[in-house]
Amino acid sequence: MTFEWAPGCPVGRHLPPATITRNRTPAAPFSRDSATWRSRVLLHTPRNWTKPAVFLVEHGDRRYVVKDQSSQPAWYRRTVGSWLLRREAEAFRRLLPVSAVPDFAGWVDKDAFATVWAEATPLSDPSNARPPEAIFRRLSDLFDEMHQHGVAHGDPHPDNILISAQRGPYLVDFAVAQLEGGSFIRRWLYRQALLVDRRKLAKLKRQYAPGLLTERDRASLERPRLHRAIAGMRQALRRRRRRD
DSSP: OOOOOOSOOOOOOOOOOOOOOSOOOSBOSSOTTSHHHHTOEEEEOOSSTTSOEEEEEEETTEEEEEEEOTTSOHHHHTTHHHHHHHHHHHHHHHTTTOTTSOOEEEEEETTEEEEEOOOOEETTSGGGSSOOHHHHHHHHHHHHHHHHTTEEOSOOOGGGEEEETTTEEEEOOOTTOEESOSSHHHHHHHHHHHHHHHHHHHHHHHHHOGGGOOHHHHHHHSOOHHHHHHHHHHHHHHHHHHHO
């Protein structure tokens, strides 16, 4: 795989906090009762009833990824599920200026939204076993750019990072993303998600490009004192069980 990235990639300006709106606009370029929708392909089967299904839809000369919660129980779909879906859509909307995040394409209906398909493969794919260091330089800038737009991903594991030989990394699946602003609890959750992003990015660098680790990365990899204490207790319990 070859990948080149020139410094000077545009960085998004900081945007004021936005609310998680109930307004489901714009509309996707296709509807649920269209021939386009009927020819959809299932990409991911929900692991449980709290997860939406993910479909690939081809419309005209473009491909779209659709998250669809219509199969979830009605009580969940109308309460927590609806809020989570709208939060994820809001994250994609905030990140429209960020080229390394698939574009938000609109709402299919109240239970599903679409994003533009990215021609790329997950970092976890065997074909990406040895990605070039430039990928992780760009990924560091991408995380900074995303945070400047008031979005913390919260779950940037290798399945949610796509690699394109032509365009570099993409970030997808913002199901647990946290948005800047709102109540005290939401602001606290956003700060925690920022820490998760930084720690996960540092882990990826340590695994794939250790030469790129910075002092901030190393600090992110240090577990808090409470975590170290809990880990020590677990290890002691395991040793005792082995002796018993």
